[in-house]
Amino acid sequence: MTTLAADLYFSFRSPYSYLAVGRYRSLAEQYTVDIALRPVYPLAIRQPDFFERNHPNWLRYTFLDMARVAQFYGIPFGVPRPDPILQDIATRKIAAEQPYIHRITRLGQAAARRGHGLAFAHEAGQLIWGGAEGWHEGDHLAGAAERAGLDLAELDAEIAAEAGELDSEIAANQQALEDAGHWGVPTLVVDGEPFFGQDRIAMAQWRMEQKGLVER
Template identity: 50%
Template sequence: MTEIVDLFWSFRSPYSYLVTPDILRLREDYEVEVKFRPVLPIAVRAKETLFTDGPQKVHYIILDVLRRAEFLGMPIGLPSPDPIVQNMETLQIAEEQPYIYRLTGLGVEAERRGRGVEFAHHVSHLIWSGGEPGWNEGDRLAEAAEKAGLDLADMDAAILETDPMPVIEANQAALEAAGHWGVPTMAVRGEPFFGQDRIETLRWRLDRLGVPKRL
């Protein structure tokens, strides 16, 4: 029987970007089904708690993300535009958010079409790999979707016809039920593994559960 791995993930999270190649390898190595469950970032999901403990947290995250990317041999750069419209000096979140709701809804639709992890992989690389600014301009997002085997225009039409928010909210509730709030979080049988650096621990757990490896 195939083991289910829930992947709670955000398009605003650099750690989500960094974990995605590991998730693809995990799926190649084990008899698992990875359920891609995109959530809204804390910046809009629970903005009253965001960085309330001072600027040190922001500074450390930037330091750690750059270090972790170098350790993994992955390119990284600040996204332009940021998927969340936010004043990074005051940390104030704008009321209008033209990017993150669409991206998260597209993630839901990609998973519905069986290509959620692939979509996350290519789109997060577009946003976070430090390429030319303007990931949202021209055909760049459509090209990333095409690499994942998807048609962006068709997906946009689908999320206009069927509101993805109920699925997003269910994903957020499932993340909380699994015992965490941050991303990326992987969950197996209700046990959460939070953070890009918990992949090896997740692999250990799959081995302990007797999940077969693919030949």
């Protein structure tokens, strides 16, 4: 039985990444594919003026749609408390200092180094986007790490000691995504073919079935 390999490009600030990651985790647990998490920094970090340049209706529609998708699939969903990115919603301006997104993205990359990235992203995503207030405080992330088979203290020590190396790996993830033909998240890449969006999971599975995907 051949096990396929795929890469999931993911941002902890992306609601659609969250709405996809649990379904990709289930797919990997049920079928013969290993999905490696490839965390990237969100557009707010890579292109801080992105939100200011967008159409005024873009943000309103996105909030409507992400809540609708969550309801359709029965996925717990709520506004992050706090938002992983500090941003003025009225002006859409991104703050210069970002205390949350760097830590959580580096934690995701440290988890990916250990082969537990997909599980960690799903568990942490359920805190951030599933309604946990103060997801960055207390035992929230420790519990998420434990449920993903990891130790948060070990991960935190690694990101403190190797922040630069982890950021280089995260930048390489972004470059690999662009080399595969896309720029946004969530994107699953299978044999160099990108599938962008939470609404492409069934199509990605269909393509993998053509390549031999079967139930485990």
